[in-house]
Amino acid sequence: xxxxxxxxxxxxxxxxxxxxxxxxxxxxxxxxxxxxxxxxxxxxxxxxxxxxxxxxxxxxxxxxxxxxxxxxxxxxxxxxxxxxxxxxxxxxxxxxxxxxxxxxxxxxxxxxxxxxxxxxxxxxxxxxxxxxxxxxxxxxxxxxxxxxxxxxxxxxxxxxxxxxxxxxxxxxxxxxxxxxxxxxxxxxxxxxxxxxxxxxxxxxxxxxxxxxxxxxxxxxxxxxxxxxxxxxxxxxxxxxxxxxx
Amino acid sequence: xxxxxxxxxxxxxxxxxxxxxxxxxxxxxxxxxxxxxxxxxxxxxxxxxxxxxxxxxxxxxxxxxxxxxxxxxxxxxxxxxxxxxxxxxxxxxxxxxxxxxxxxxxxxxxxxxxxxxxxxxxxxxxxxxxxxxxxxxxxxxxxxxxxxxxxxxxxxxxxxxxxxxxxxxxxxxxxxxxxxxxxxxxxxxxxxxxxxxxxxxxxxxxxxxxxx
Numbered sequence: 001x002x003x004x005x006x007x008x009x010x011x012x013x014x015x016x017x018x019x020x021x022x023x024x025x026x027x028x029x030x031x032x033x034x035x036x037x038x039x040x041x042x043x044x045x046x047x048x049x050x051x052x053x054x055x056x057x058x059x060x061x062x063x064x065x066x067x068x069x070x071x072x073x074x075x076x077x078x079x080x081x082x083x084x085x086x087x088x089x090x091x092x093x094x095x096x097x098x099x100x101x102x103x104x105x106x107x108x109x110x111x112x113x114x115x116x117x118x119x120x121x122x123x124x125x126x127x128x129x130x131x132x133x134x135x136x137x138x139x140x141x142x143x144x145x146x147x148x149x150x151x152x153x154x155x156x157x158x159x160x161x162x163x164x165x166x167x168x169x170x171x172x173x174x175x176x177x178x179x180x181x182x183x184x185x186x187x188x189x190x191x192x193x194x195x196x197x198x199x200x201x202x203x204x205x206x207x208x209x210x211x212x213x214x215x216x217x218x219x220x221x222x223x224x225x226x227x228x229x230x231x232x233x234x235x236x237x238x239x240x241x242x243x244x245x
Numbered sequence: 246x247x248x249x250x251x252x253x254x255x256x257x258x259x260x261x262x263x264x265x266x267x268x269x270x271x272x273x274x275x276x277x278x279x280x281x282x283x284x285x286x287x288x289x290x291x292x293x294x295x296x297x298x299x300x301x302x303x304x305x306x307x308x309x310x311x312x313x314x315x316x317x318x319x320x321x322x323x324x325x326x327x328x329x330x331x332x333x334x335x336x337x338x339x340x341x342x343x344x345x346x347x348x349x350x351x352x353x354x355x356x357x358x359x360x361x362x363x364x365x366x367x368x369x370x371x372x373x374x375x376x377x378x379x380x381x382x383x384x385x386x387x388x389x390x391x392x393x394x395x396x397x398x399x400x401x402x403x404x405x406x407x408x409x410x411x412x413x414x415x416x417x418x419x420x421x422x423x424x425x426x427x428x429x430x431x432x433x434x435x436x437x438x439x440x441x442x443x444x445x446x447x448x449x450x451x452x453x454x455x456x457x
Contacts, residue, residue: 063349
C-alpha cells in the first residue's frame with residue numbers, strides 16, 4: 001500500500017499516510033523531522049502553504065524565497081523562507097527536479113470550466129474539489145482565513161517562463177515514484193491539498209494521491225546541501241537556529 | 246516590448262503629489278479613476294499593493310494575475326486581478342514597458358538573509374508598509390501584506406528558472422498608468438533599498454497623479 005522507502009531507516013519513521021487525490025491535509029511538522037512526499041503514480045500536484053505554528057502571522061513568502069536564492073522554482077538545496085528571514089522547510093532531497101512557485105492554485109470556476117460540474121449531491125465524495133476552497137477549509141481549522149491565503153507552492157508541477165515572460169506547463173515532467181523531502185526548520189504548520197494544478201491540461205478530473213512519510217532527521221550540518229547551495233541559505237539557517245536560543 | 250503613451254495631462258489631474266524615496270503612501274482610488282506613477286529621476290522601484298476598498302480580505306494577487314494573463318511581467322493591457330479573480334486595475338499606458346510581479350518587498354529580515362545579518366537596521370519597504378497601515382487604520386495589518394507589484398523594476402526569469410535583479414530599464418520621466426476597475430486602496434513604499442540594483446543604488450522620488 002505504501003511506497004517503499006529503503007533509504008529511510010524504519011526506526012526513524014514516525015508515521016506514514018496516504019492522502020487521496022483532491023483531498024486536503026495538514027500537520028504541524030516538528031523541528032527535528034522531515035516529511036517525504038511521494039508521487040506514486042506520476043502526475044500529482046500538491047498545493048502547499050507553510051506557517052510558523054507558534055506565530056502564524058509568520059508564513060511562507062514566495063517572493064523572499066525566490067529572490068534570496070535567485071531561482072523561480074524549487075528543488076534540492078532550496079529553502080522555503082518565511083517573511084521573517086527564517087526557513088520553514090528545506091528541500092534535502094528531490095527526484096522530481098522542479099516544483100512550481102508562481103501559478104497559485106485552482107478555483108471552483110476554473111475546475112468547473114475545465115472538468116465540468118460535479119456536486120456532492122450527485123457524486124458524493126467523488127465531487128470536484130478545488131485548491132482555493134480546500135485551502136480555506138483547512139486554514140479555517142487553525143483560525144486562519146482568506147488573509148492567510150498567500151501565493152503557494154505546487155509540488156511535482158513544472159511551469160517554465162520563456163524569454164518574453166510567457167508561462168508553459170510541462171506535461172512531460174510527471175514521474176511515477178518521484179519524491180521530495182521537506183525538513184522542518186521551525187515547528188511548521190503544513191497545509192496542503194492534492195487538487196489539480198490550475199494550468200494542468202483539461203480532461204478528466206482525476207487528481208492523483210500522494211504518500212507521506214514523516215521521519216526523524218538531523219539538523220543541517222556544516223556541509224548541508226541547503227547551506228551549501230547559497231550563502232543566503234547559511235544565514236537563513238543561522239537565523240532559524242537563533243529562534244530556538 | 247511596446248510602449249503606450251497617455252493622452253492625459255497633469256493640468257487636468259485632481260491629485261498630484263511627489264513621494265520621496267523611503268516614504269510611503271496609502272490612498273483610495275475610485276472605480277473609473279486613472280492613476281499614474283512617474284519615475285521622476287529614473288530606475289526607481291515602486292512597491293505597491295492594492296485592496297478592495299470595501300473588503301481588504303480581497304486584495305491584489307500576484308499568482309492569479311500571472312496565471313490568468315499567462316505571463317509574469319506587467320505592461321499595457323495587463324489586468325491586475327484580486328484573490329477573488331476580479332479585475333482591480335487595468336494598465337492603460339506604460340512608457341517603461343515591463344514591471345515585476347515576483348520580487349516582492351524588501352524587509353529587515355530578508356535583508357539579513359540576502360546581504361548580511363548586520364543589514365537588519367537599514368530602512369526597508371516592509372517598515373514603510375507597516376507604518377502606513379498603522380496610520381491608515383481600518384484594521385490593516387501584516388496579514389494583509391503579500392507579494393506586491395514592483396513598478397519600474399526589472400526581475401527577469403530564464404527558461405531554466407533562474408531569477409535575478411537586474412539594472413532597471415526605466416529612465417527619468419517614464420510612467421505607468423492604470424484605470425481602477427473597482428474602488429481600491431493603494432499601499433505604496435517608494436523603495437529605499439541600497440543593496441541591489443533595483444533602484445540603481447540611488448533611491449529617488451516619484452510623482453503620483455489621479456484623474457477622474
